[in-house]
Amino acid sequence: MTERKIQVRDVKKHFPVDDGALSNLFGFGEDQSVKAVDGVSFDIDEGEAFGIAGESGCGKTTLAETILQLEEPTDGEITIDGRDVTEMDKGEINALRSDVQIIQQDPYQSLNPRFTVVQWVQEPLDIHDIGPKDERRETVRETLAEVGLRPPENYMDEYTSELSGGERQRVGIARAIVSNPSFVVCDEPVSMLDVSIRASILRLLDDLRTEKGISFMYISHDLSLLKHVCDRIGIMYLGRFVETGPSTQVINDPQHPYTQALVSSTPIINPDVERDRIELSGEVPDPIDLPSGCRFAPRCPEASEECREGEPRMYDVAADQRSRCILHDDQYDLSS
Amino acid sequence: MLEISDLEVRYDTEHGEVHAVNGLSVDLAENETLGLVGESGCGKTTTAKSLIRLLESNCTIAGGSVELDGRDLTDLSLKELKREVRWSEISMIPQNAMNGFDPVYTVGEQIVEVVQAHESDTSKGEARERARELFEKLGIDGDRIDDYPHQFSGGMAQRAMVALALALDPKVILADEPTTALDVVIQDRLLDVIQDLQDEMDVAMLLITHDMSVVSERCDNIAVMYGGRIVEYADAETIIKSPRHPYTLGLRNSFPDITEDSQDLISIPGAPPTLVDPDEMCQFAPRCPFAEEECWEVAPEPVEYGDGHRVECHRADEVEYLRSEAEKHETWTELESTETDDELTETEVKND
Ligand SMILES: Nc1ncnc2c1ncn2[C@@H]1O[C@H](COP(=O)(O)OP(=O)(O)OP(=O)(O)O)[C@@H](O)[C@H]1O
Ligand SMILES: Nc1ncnc2c1ncn2[C@@H]1O[C@H](COP(=O)(O)OP(=O)(O)OP(=O)(O)O)[C@@H](O)[C@H]1O
Ligand code: SF4
Ligand SMILES: [Mg+2]
Ligand SMILES: [Mg+2]
Numbered sequence: 001m002t003e004r005k006i007q008v009r010d011v012k013k014h015f016p017v018d019d020g021a022l023s024n025l026f027g028f029g030e031d032q033s034v035k036a037v038d039g040v041s042f043d044i045d046e047g048e049a050f051g052i053a054g055e056s057g058c059g060k061t062t063l064a065e066t067i068l069q070l071e072e073p074t075d076g077e078i079t080i081d082g083r084d085v086t087e088m089d090k091g092e093i094n095a096l097r098s099d100v101q102i103i104q105q106d107p108y109q110s111l112n113p114r115f116t117v118v119q120w121v122q123e124p125l126d127i128h129d130i131g132p133k134d135e136r137r138e139t140v141r142e143t144l145a146e147v148g149l150r151p152p153e154n155y156m157d158e159y160t161s162e163l164s165g166g167e168r169q170r171v172g173i174a175r176a177i178v179s180n181p182s183f184v185v186c187d188e189p190v191s192m193l194d195v196s197i198r199a200s201i202l203r204l205l206d207d208l209r210t211e212k213g214i215s216f217m218y219i220s221h222d223l224s225l226l227k228h229v230c231d232r233i234g235i236m237y238l239g240r241f242v243e244t245g246p247s248t249q250v251i252n253d254p255q256h257p258y259t260q261a262l263v264s265s266t267p268i269i270n271p272d273v274e275r276d277r278i279e280l281s282g283e284v285p286d287p288i289d290l291p292s293g294c295r296f297a298p299r300c301p302e303a304s305e306e307c308r309e310g311e312p313r314m315y316d317v318a319a320d321q322r323s324r325c326i327l328h329d330d331q332y333d334l335s336s
Numbered sequence: 337m338l339e340i341s342d343l344e345v346r347y348d349t350e351h352g353e354v355h356a357v358n359g360l361s362v363d364l365a366e367n368e369t370l371g372l373v374g375e376s377g378c379g380k381t382t383t384a385k386s387l388i389r390l391l392e393s394n395c396t397i398a399g400g401s402v403e404l405d406g407r408d409l410t411d412l413s414l415k416e417l418k419r420e421v422r423w424s425e426i427s428m429i430p431q432n433a434m435n436g437f438d439p440v441y442t443v444g445e446q447i448v449e450v451v452q453a454h455e456s457d458t459s460k461g462e463a464r465e466r467a468r469e470l471f472e473k474l475g476i477d478g479d480r481i482d483d484y485p486h487q488f489s490g491g492m493a494q495r496a497m498v499a500l501a502l503a504l505d506p507k508v509i510l511a512d513e514p515t516t517a518l519d520v521v522i523q524d525r526l527l528d529v530i531q532d533l534q535d536e537m538d539v540a541m542l543l544i545t546h547d548m549s550v551v552s553e554r555c556d557n558i559a560v561m562y563g564g565r566i567v568e569y570a571d572a573e574t575i576i577k578s579p580r581h582p583y584t585l586g587l588r589n590s591f592p593d594i595t596e597d598s599q600d601l602i603s604i605p606g607a608p609p610t611l612v613d614p615d616e617m618c619q620f621a622p623r624c625p626f627a628e629e630e631c632w633e634v635a636p637e638p639v640e641y642g643d644g645h646r647v648e649c650h651r652a653d654e655v656e657y658l659r660s661e662a663e664k665h666e667t668w669t670e671l672e673s674t675e676t677d678d679e680l681t682e683t684e685v686k687n688d
Contacts, residue, residue: 015487034487055519056491057476105490105517108432150607154351162349162392165431165513166376166546188490191516192431194375194546196587199603221519265520267549271573280521286477 004082005183005215006044006067011076012239013037013059013066017288034287036062038239039076044183047213049206051226051247053262054236057287060219061105063236064185067217068100069093080183098128101176105187105219107168113161117144117171120160124179143174146204148197165192173201177208184208187219202229223266227251232320235259238285238295241314245321255323257302294326302327337540338364338387338426338508343400345379345386352612356382358564359400364508366538369531371551371572373544373587374561375608380544381431383561384510388422389414390430404508424454427501431512431544433494437485443496444481451503463503470499473529475522490517498526502533509541515550527554548587552576557644560584563609563619570645578659580641580652582624585662605668618650625667626651626658 014033036059044050052060065071067078069085078085080100088096101124104110111120121140125131131139144152147170155163160171169192176184186205190198206229208214220226226233226247233247235258243256254260261278268275280299285291291298293308300307307326315328345357356379364370372380385391387402387409402409409421430436437446444467451463468478474495485493494517501509509530515523527550533539545551551558551572558575560568560583568581579585586604606623618624621631628650636648651658661667 053519056495056517056522057489061489106432106434108435148607151610154610154612157350162347162394164377164381170376188517192376192513192546194373194587195548196604197376198546203603221517221523223520261521262519265524267520267524267547267553269549269552269576271552271576277524 004043005046005048005080006217007077007079008043008067009041009077011037011040011063011066011078012074013062013071014074032288035239035290036287037066037073038290040234040236040239040241042234042241042244044215044217046182046215047209048232049209049216049218049230051218051220051230051233052236053220053223053226053233055238055258055285056221058236059239059287060236061187064102064187064217064219068102068185069096070102095128098124098130098179099181100183100185101179101181102185103169103172103176103187103189105191107165107172107192110172111160111168113159116157116159117149117163118156120171121175121178124175128179130179140174140178143178144171146177147171147174148200149174166194166197169193170197170201173205177205180212181214183215183217185217185219188221189218190225191220191222198225205229223251223263235262238287238290240295241324242296243321243323244314245318249318249321253318255317255321255328256296256325257300257327258296259323261301294324337366337405339401339403340364340383340387341401341403343383343386343402344398345382345391346396346398347382347392348394348396349612351610355564355611355614356395357386358611358614360561360564360566361400362559362566362569364540364542366507366540367534368557369534369541369543369555371543371545371555371558372561373546373548373551373558376546377608377611378561379564379611380561381512384428384512384542384544387510388426388428389417390422390428423450423501423506424504425506426508426510427504427506428510429494429497429501429512429514431516433497433517434485434488434490436497436500437493439485442482442484443488447481447496447500447503450500454504466503467499470502471496474498475525491519491522494518495522495526498530502530505537505539507539509539510544511541512544513546514543515545515547523550548576560587563614564611565619565648566646567620567648568646571643574643574645578655580645580647580655580658581620581649582626582651582658582662583620585658586668589662589668603668618648620649625661625670 013036015036017032017034040063054060066073118140122136125136141152144155149155149170190201209216218226218230230247233250234241234244237258243250243259251263254263261280264276264278293310294312297303297307312324312326314322314324317323317328341361343357343360347354347356360383374380386397397410437443444464447467448460448463451458467481471481472478476492476495498514555572558572559566562583568584579588604623609619616635617633618631618636621627630650636650638646638648639652640646
């Protein structure tokens with residue numbers, strides 16, 4: 001059996017909503033919470049890249065932060081290298097922090113503007129005392145060159161606030177990989193990079209995966225990116241997976257109606273081709289007051305009465321591909 | 337309607353002057369969507385911010401003009417510009433959506449404040465209603481205007497910023513990567529909303545993005561920026577189908593395509609120019625597989641190739657040759673290997 005690097009079981013993260021007076025008044029104070037992540041399970045092997053895509057606000061970033069213990073899970077189990085992270089004490093969490101890293105989604109928010117580039121990238125080495133002190137600056141210099149900030153001398157002593165969006169993003173990537181972690185979460189890692197630099201950064205990360213066996217979790221809205229770098233992907237909708245499977249298969253042959261809509265909405269570059277997009281109608285989903293039955297039903301072009309009765313389970317639809325939709329049920333009469 | 341001519345914007349730094357925008361000229365007509373694409377750090381954000389002077393303290397507009405309906409905005413005082421232009425005439429959706437909001441006020445309060453600052457006769461209730469409507473149009477539950485910025489996901493903050501930028505019916509929208517945090521369904525919807533508004537009110541948009549498929553589907557014209565200048569400009573179809581500049585050609589070949597399986601993308605080797613006190617030459621020469629002696633010595637002038645197609649390259653006439661070579665992987669990788677050889681010798685020399 002291959003080593004399960006990351007194991008996530010039925011993880012939930014709910015944020016309480018504080019509209020105090022009103023909810024108390026009407027007495028529906030019980031479950032007024034934002035169900036950002038609401039029962040997610042998956043595994044990532046050593047040296048594997050797992051991808052997550054899904055609607056904006058469906059809980060991807062929250063899921064990542066929960067796995068890395070930046071947010072406390074409301075429920076569920078998370079193990080990294082076979083150890084339950086929710087039960088770790090402070091010292092263990094601290095050790096974990098040097099071994100698992102995150103490239104955060106918004107490089108304007110996540111970089112401390114009072115740090116120079118070299119201070120910011122070197123910080124993980126200093127905190128966790130990695131490598132000889134007098135070699136750290138050189139390590140940082142090499143890492144900056146690797147992420148394409150060349151010549152690194154031009155960037156090292158700049159304040160992070162003086163960088164463009166894409167430059168910041170690469171500083172964030174350098175900080176995440178400088179300490180030689182074994183697991184890296186990349187939350188929209190290249191969204192602010194042009195296609196050419198993007199390709200070389202993705203190649204760099206992929207080399208780290210194949211050469212050093214680093215595991216990756218990629219979060220991105222860019223399906224062609226996920227298809228390019230991930231072995232398997234999960235498509236999320238309102239806090240849960242609606243489809244999982246090998247990335248090429250899920251994107252080439254999506255089975256869940258939401259994934260189908262997502263794939264059909266991906267813009268294409270050929271001006272001669274008019275794409276056939278599936279329009280999603282219906283109201284905006286509300287993560288506080290979840291729809292009954294299938295969470296996608298209110299917007300699903302295929303929805304019928306049955307869909308609103310209970311939340312569908314995951315069905316096996318092809319080798320290693322699973323989809324949460326009642327249409328896959330043999331009991332369900334497709335002709336009706 | 338908006339005419340930018342010879343714009344020069346500089347940052348004063350310890351290493352010298354960064355010529356982030358270096359003689360940039362481009363026009364924007366009513367109802368037009370102009371895509372501005374180019375490598376990270378080439379000066380796109382600086383260009384947009386300088387139009388409404390949202391500039392850092394070490395940044396100055398060193399030359400050129402920005403005319404909106406015939407009025408030169410660079411002549412206005414900052415105070416006049418804030419009162420008469422920012423948000424109401426030209427609004428901006430900044431690249432850093434999350435930082436665009438003050439963390440201590442709800443998003444709704446901040447939108448109401450901007451609306452009331454420019455429209456004194458709009459009541460608080462009306463302004464709130466407008467914010468709610470915009471939220472709903474952009475796919476966020478209207479009740480969430482009462483949330484604080486940190487309660488939003490990345491994409492929600494981005495859409496809230498779009499709502500703010502649309503709230504005052506501006507004539508020009510500067511959209512700096514407005515969809516980086518959005519899934520494609522919502523991205524489509526957001527761009528549709530802006531498009532409807534453009535058609536209704538003849539709003540023009542400058543759309544900065546790295547997503548070439550968005551540019552190709554949404555823009556009338558495309559300006560390709562490199563090293564602080566527009567190196568190629570044409571209608572969208574021409575840029576996508578028959579570009580002439582070597583940088584655009586390289587860019588074209590590095591587009592991933594969702595309809596194809598895993599492919600090895602071409603990436604343009606080397607690093608972008610630093611823009612610190614740039615020399616008189618083609619800024620792309622160090623990375624260009626087609627660079628000749630002239631390229632290192634003379635900055636190319638813009639040349640017209642019909643229908644407004646403008647190119648700044650000494651070899652743009654040899655387009656057939658450039659195109660066929662640019663399609664080959666070796667054209668770009670050979671350059672990469674010579675470059676690493678150079679680096680090796682450099683370090684060897686240093687070690688000696
Ligand atoms: N601190 C918080 N308090 C309350 N609600 C929150 C908080 N953080 C996130 N949320 C809510 O949880 C949901 C999921 O947010 P999350 O940031 O995980 O989404 P996402 O999938 O990463 O979206 P995007 O693609 O837009 O970045 C959203 O409805 C968001 O408003
Ligand atoms: N405050 C500043 N001080 C010094 N240099 C700066 C400052 N802000 C930006 N720069 C530099 O100016 C150049 C242009 O930056 P700009 O933000 O306009 O790039 P951009 O094209 O928007 O890039 P991206 O696509 O990465 O956002 C970059 O080289 C950047 O490092
Ligand atoms: S001018 Fe010369 S160096 Fe510049 S893009 Fe053209 S061929 Fe390349
Ligand atoms: Mg997110
Ligand atoms: Mg920018």
